[in-house]
Amino acid sequence: MTVLILTCEEDVTADLVVAALQERGVPLIRLDPADLPGDVALAAEYTQGDMHGYLSAGGRMGSAVGLRSVWMRRPGTPAAHAAEPSGWLTTESEHALYGMLGCLPVRWMNHPMAAAQARYKPWQLHLAQLSGFAVPPTLITSFPEAARQFATVHRDLVVKTVSGTHPDDPPRVLPTTRITPEVDFSGVSAGPTLLQRHVNKCADIRLTCVGERLFAARKAADPHEVDGRFAASGAGWEPVGVPDRIARSVRSYMEAARLAYGAFDFAAEEDGTWWFLECNQGGQFGFVQLDTGQQIARAVAVWLSVEAR
Secondary structure (H helix, E strand, O other), X not given: OEEEEEEOOOOXXXXXXXXXXXXXXXXXEEEOHHHOOOOEEEEEEEEOOEEEEEEEEOOEEEEHHXXXXXXXXXXXXXXXXXXXXXXXXXXXXXXXXXXXXXXXXXEEEOOHHHXXXXXXXXXXXXXXXXXXXXXXXXXXXXXXXXXXXXXXXXXXXXXXXXXXXXXXXXXXXXXXXXXXXXXXXXXXHHOOEEEEEOOOOOEXXXXXXXXXXXXXXXXXXXXXXXXXXXXXXXXXXXXXXXXHHXXXXXXXXXXXXXXXXXXXXXXXXXXXXXXEEEEEOOOOOHHHHHHHOOOHHHHHHHHHHOOOO
């Protein structure tokens, strides 16, 4: 039985899992949907109630019905690399590929429908509250007056993008920025803006959930630091234990979100509170594994190697 990995060509995190699968002797096919049609080809035949499908990538042919699991790591937009890309060709390729894979009794990490929902930050924050996480007071609005009132109440704020990215090509990640109540909020009317109470953190926490396994890492934060992704300090990640209350909330969140993999980000305060910031359903873990030695790639490989129920 074969593992299918859907990701772009340059993906160090996927490379770690590929190496772990090869060590276990598990056959795999790695492809980028952006290469369909082109370097990637497919066929799916529906006759007499049965489906017979084939995938080809990099000159390697595999039977779709021989797949045991699919890892949606970082797939490109279908047909993006086609000789003559178009919206129509993207739609056709997407429906063909994911429609065929959706017919198979495979394990998904993560299923496309669950992954699509899990990307929405407002939905994440709501589910995090229901799951028992501590969530900083947050406002998403395009009403300037609502932003002013929120700032009056909570005073020390940060501003973020709702989606997490800027629509450049390739997309840029915009830093979380600290602001005061005195700023001009009139620009909020130009587009939905996410405001959140600032957390005086002492550390950043990255918790990677792979099936039932939890890997948490801690990186000390400068008190004046807002966004750890752009920090100038050279602090590294260190393994840290997972409090029982956090473990229960993670499992509740994952079950409700129908996810098999999630990368949770928390801001930790001195009193031990882990404030939920987000859960990236396709987040990287290579940088954490390299710093901590935690065998996250091996855990992903083991999960993908298990037969579907």
